[in-house]
Structure formats: structure tokens, C-alpha cells
Amino acid sequence: MKYHAIDRELFIKNRKDFMAQMKPNSLAVFNSNDIYPISADSTMPFEQHRDILYLSGVDQEESILVLFPDCPKEKHREILFLKETNEHIAVWEGEKLTKEAALKTSGIKTVYWLQDMEKVMFEIMTQCDTVYINTNEHYRASVETETREDRFTKWLKAKYPAHAIAKSNPILQRLRSIKDQIELDIMQHACDITEKGFRRILNFVKPGVWEFEIEAELMHEFLRHRSKGFAYTPIIASGNNANVLHYIENNQQCKSGDLILFDIAAEYANYKSDLSRTIPVNGRYTDRQKEVYNAVNRVKNEATKLLVPGTLWEQYHVEVGKLMTSELLGLGLLDKADVQNENPDWPAYKKYFMHGTSHHIGLDTHDYGLLHEPMQANMVFTVEPGIYIPNEGFGIRLEDDVVIQEKDEPFNLMRNIPIEAEEIEDLMNG
Structure with missing residues (x-):
């Protein structure tokens, strides 16, 4: 090992x-x-x-x-x-x-x-x-x-x-599903290795680079920090590839003006981390891209606050759906009629955000945990909202891993990994 x-x-x-x-x-x-x-x-x-x-x-x-x-x-x-x-x-x-x-x-x-x-x-x-x-x-x-x-x-x-x-x-x-402090320390280490990989590619990505070249940079950084490599099959999806939720070919060239959606993370000692970020190939988001990006980030931040002891997973997703619906209305992707006439079994927001927001993470990427039972302190969940707009040629997903706390807000194991749009632009152009 x-x-x-x-x-x-x-x-x-x-x-x-x-x-x-x-x-x-x-x-x-x-x-x-x-x-x-x-x-x-x-x-x-x-x-x-x-x-x-x-x-x-x-x-x-x-x-x-x-x-x-x-x-x-x-x-x-x-x-x-x-x-x-x-x-x-x-x-x-x-x-x-x-x-x-x-x-x-x-x-x-x-x-x-x-x-x-x-x-x-x-x-x-x-x-x-x-x-x-x-x-x-x-x-x-x-x-x-x-x-x-x-x-x-x-x-x-x-x-x-x-x-x-x-x-x-x-x-x-x-x-x-409930992590010991030793496990949380190992998971923090996996997240820290992931951070090193992400910072490396912020300096590497430029127009003309290929998705698999970015994958190679990440693997290099993960391995040199004692990881076996990726915690799961990596997604490096530029342009419209981001609208394929499990795009894993990673074989396209990245073009100026496009975004790259990353769902990539390191494992360490068999424990997993799970990160999503979305960055501009040329180092600058367009106004529209940034508008959607910030909407996703707001949903992520508000959804994170809901992860507290006693929360039920199913109800949590209903509440996140309300947050996302509000943002999609603000972006002009939905109108009031769409929401009023929605199918309760497949709400209007699902057109642009079709997957779940959170899952347990630990020794497995989708870790053990009984979803019908209330959340408890020291459970670790991902938080990963996204907005996918094939007609506009991009999709955005942002994801962190957080530990539910007994009394405080969830503790973000990925708190040091850049996420704000301006910070990412600064790092890519620094």
C-alpha cells in the first residue's frame, strides 16, 4: 500500500x-x-x-x-x-x-x-x-x-x-455512515490531495488543451501524494460534454469560450473524496456563464445549511428543489407557468437539474447509509447542485464534501479548494 x-x-x-x-x-x-x-x-x-x-x-x-x-x-x-x-x-x-x-x-x-x-x-x-x-x-x-x-x-x-x-x-x-475522527482525518487528507490536483490544473488549462491531458495532470498530482489515484472514474467535460451527466471519455479538445465541468477527486487509504468544479477554458467566465455559476453556488451554500442532525434525506431534496426553482426563475430558464403546471413527481426544475444533491461518502464514493433514517452528526455528505443547459452549450456543477455537526453548521472538508468565480479567474490569470 x-x-x-x-x-x-x-x-x-x-x-x-x-x-x-x-x-x-x-x-x-x-x-x-x-x-x-x-x-x-x-x-x-x-x-x-x-x-x-x-x-x-x-x-x-x-x-x-x-x-x-x-x-x-x-x-x-x-x-x-x-x-x-x-x-x-x-x-x-x-x-x-x-x-x-x-x-x-x-x-x-x-x-x-x-x-x-x-x-x-x-x-x-x-x-x-x-x-x-x-x-x-x-x-x-x-x-x-x-x-x-x-x-x-x-x-x-x-x-x-x-x-x-x-x-x-x-x-x-x-x-x-457515522465516521470516527480517525476516518474524518483520512477523508480530510483525501480532500487535501484533491485540492493539490485542482490547483495544479488551474495553472495548466488553456485553449487547445485536451481533456485527457488534464486527466494526466491530476493523476500525476494524486499519485505523488500517496493516493492510488482517482476515487472514481473522472469526468472532465468541456463544452456540451458537461450536459452528459456521466461523461467519462475525456477525449475532446477544450475550446476558448467553453467551460470545463470537473467531477474528479482523489482517494487516500481507500477513503474517498468527491469534488465538482466548473472553470473557463480561457480563464474568464462570460457574463451569462458567471450568472448561472453564481446561481449554482448559492444553491450549494443554502443546501449545505440544511444538512443538520434530524434532517430526512427525501425532505431535504424537496427543499433543495425549491431553492433551485427560485434560481431558475431568476435566470429566465423557467417561468411561473412552468412551476404552476409542474408534475409533482418530476418538478419543473428537473429539466435543468435532474440528479440528487447529496449522498453519503466514505470508504465508498456512494457510501453506506440508510436514507430513510434521520441524518446524524459525523455523517459525511456531498453537496452537488448543477444547472445543465444544452441549448447554451454548457453545464455547471459545484460539489463539496461536508461533515454534519452536532450543533454548528456542517464542516466543509473542501473549504480550502477555490470555488468563487472571481478567485478561479484570478488563479487562472495569475
Whole structure:
């Protein structure tokens, strides 16, 4: 890993919090992700399953975590099964976790090699009544691939059909959505790396540059600060490309007079940041571009103030819709008749602002969090309104990541990243 080691106290606390919610005499199992093949002997870069990472800090393939708080044998209350390392593996693949290193990383004392898993599992399965399996129940999940977790669950249910089954996901949705200070510090670091990348491109962008050249500059800056790179597939959308919400080709030349909509951000230690900014290719917004830009910025600022403990996500979006409707009326994009005759299921403002304003962010870009439950302190949300005007050849989106506070206004993790139109012009022309 490129990143500095995370304080294992985070993982010790996360396991304690998870086990406190488990049923009596129950056991929970979490698997790492596979390394996914491409073709021949090519594979995709390994990405650890966020749940086992959250509970153990283990960022390595072929790993299993077992939690059994009521186990009669104390040493089996927390177990890690790891791929056995040796000198040959160290030479060909790089060093894997030793049992000592796994303890240092996770705080888990009992570490077995994976070859002992079935034998140890048989012993502890005879001592428990319920097994927590880990399914992906995120509201945006659409998974066609059978995961390592899926295969393990299939094996477990076939081998031990008499055990009751419970779900880990509802517990994890609640736990992972509320960030520990260690997590907030890591996310702040990811945002700080993103800031470095954004400031770099403000000095780089000029008429004639290609979108992929800007992407390369960002990747350079992210990597040199110990990030693996982009937190998600980057969007660098000049001109009318900005009106394609998930434009990722990044293969067009940027022309004077156009805007570039960026949805780009760095990850750090598997935690994500998520930034949107919109800048002028030639360093100056037109009057109309600035008028729309400032409208989006006002919506973002007012929407941020609504992110307080107790707010319901669905109601929040209704309120943001009212803010956006007011701005679109002021810009002449909507008139009163449009609003009076709107379809309540697809309000008039949706013609120009068709996506949601906020989502949870953390170990995943669209992180865990139960949207039907009220917001709580130490949840982290994006705030990302936009106005998209294909007829005028541009779209504008602005986005920051903010931490909900118990009593104060949300804390902006991206407070140091330039956003005011005049500041961006000054930096691009400085």
C-alpha cells in the first residue's frame, strides 16, 4: 500500500461496535474481494472489500474475518484467516501479511492460515446458533458478478444448513455512515490531495488543451501524494460534454469560450473524496456563464445549511428543489407557468437539474447509509447542485464534501479548494 498505516484503534472500535449489535451466540463472517481476471494472465488492480477493511484494516486478497463474541474459547472471539506467506510469494508477488503484521494492522491476536479455515470453522460453528452473512444491500448496488463473499455464503449454507441466518448489512449501514475522527482525518487528507490536483490544473488549462491531458495532470498530482489515484472514474467535460451527466471519455479538445465541468477527486487509504468544479477554458467566465455559476453556488451554500442532525434525506431534496426553482426563475430558464403546471413527481426544475444533491461518502464514493433514517452528526455528505443547459452549450456543477455537526453548521472538508468565480479567474490569470 502507498498510504501510511491507519491507527488500529479504529478497527478495534469498529469490531466492538459491530459485535455489540449481534444476537446472542452468533457468529459473523466477512470475506475479502477476489482479484478479478481480465484475459490471459491479466488482472484488475486489487480493491479490498470495504467491510472487511472497515472491521480489520486488512487490505489483502484471500482474507477472512470471523467475529464470535460469545465463543466459549476466548481466542476464537476474533479470528483472521490469511493467505499463507512464504519467501517464494514475497519474491514473486511482494510481501504478504505475516501473523505478526496482521496483529499490528488489526489488533486481532488469533491469526490462522487459510488452509486451516474449514477445520476451525467446524469447531466454532458447532458452538453458535446464528450466522451473520454479508450481502450487498446498498440502494445503488447492481451486481451481476458472483463475489468471493457470495461463494463463501453458498458454501456455508450448504455445509451448515441448520443454523439461523442473520444479515450484517443493516448493522454496517448504520455504523459505517457515522465516521470516527480517525476516518474524518483520512477523508480530510483525501480532500487535501484533491485540492493539490485542482490547483495544479488551474495553472495548466488553456485553449487547445485536451481533456485527457488534464486527466494526466491530476493523476500525476494524486499519485505523488500517496493516493492510488482517482476515487472514481473522472469526468472532465468541456463544452456540451458537461450536459452528459456521466461523461467519462475525456477525449475532446477544450475550446476558448467553453467551460470545463470537473467531477474528479482523489482517494487516500481507500477513503474517498468527491469534488465538482466548473472553470473557463480561457480563464474568464462570460457574463451569462458567471450568472448561472453564481446561481449554482448559492444553491450549494443554502443546501449545505440544511444538512443538520434530524434532517430526512427525501425532505431535504424537496427543499433543495425549491431553492433551485427560485434560481431558475431568476435566470429566465423557467417561468411561473412552468412551476404552476409542474408534475409533482418530476418538478419543473428537473429539466435543468435532474440528479440528487447529496449522498453519503466514505470508504465508498456512494457510501453506506440508510436514507430513510434521520441524518446524524459525523455523517459525511456531498453537496452537488448543477444547472445543465444544452441549448447554451454548457453545464455547471459545484460539489463539496461536508461533515454534519452536532450543533454548528456542517464542516466543509473542501473549504480550502477555490470555488468563487472571481478567485478561479484570478488563479487562472495569475
